Amino acid sequence: MVMQEKLTLIQSYIQCYNxxxxxxxxxxxxxxxxxxxxxxxxxxxxxxxxxxxRNLASQSAALFSERQQTTTNIQMHNDRATVDIDYRATVAADLDNGLKAGQVLELQGQTLFEFNQNKISYIKDIS
Incomplete structure (x- = not known):
């Protein structure tokens, strides 16, 4: 799998997530x-x-009325990538952890991706 294919997978993943x-x-x-x-x-x-x-993604999506991951840097290492992310999301409803509906979260973190057979095989979000 060439680097451009991996970059395209990462970009598509972030677009779908957003x-x-x-x-x-x-x-x-x-x-x-x-x-x-x-x-x-x-x-x-x-x-x-x-x-x-799918189950976790569905639960997570319901927590936010909008969300945006923005890539700030990508480092490729063979079949792995480390992506620096700026994250912004608006809470959809009051949550048990104290977050309130309409509250805006802004975080910076990293997402690690691994690839196998032209697909993403591992994802780790770090914040």
């Missing part, structure tokens, strides 16, 4: 996709396989 296009996201992923979310040095979410990913 558009709440879960079916579009799933089309970019390998059947055995592993997703992890790391916050404060701890893994707080992990999925394996497309159905688990």
């Amino acid at each position: 558009a709440f296009d879960i079916d579009g996201l799933l089309a970019l992923l390998s059947d055995d996709i592993v997703f992890e979310n790391e916050s404060g040095g701890e893994i707080n979410a992990r999925t394996q396989g497309k159905e688990d990913f």
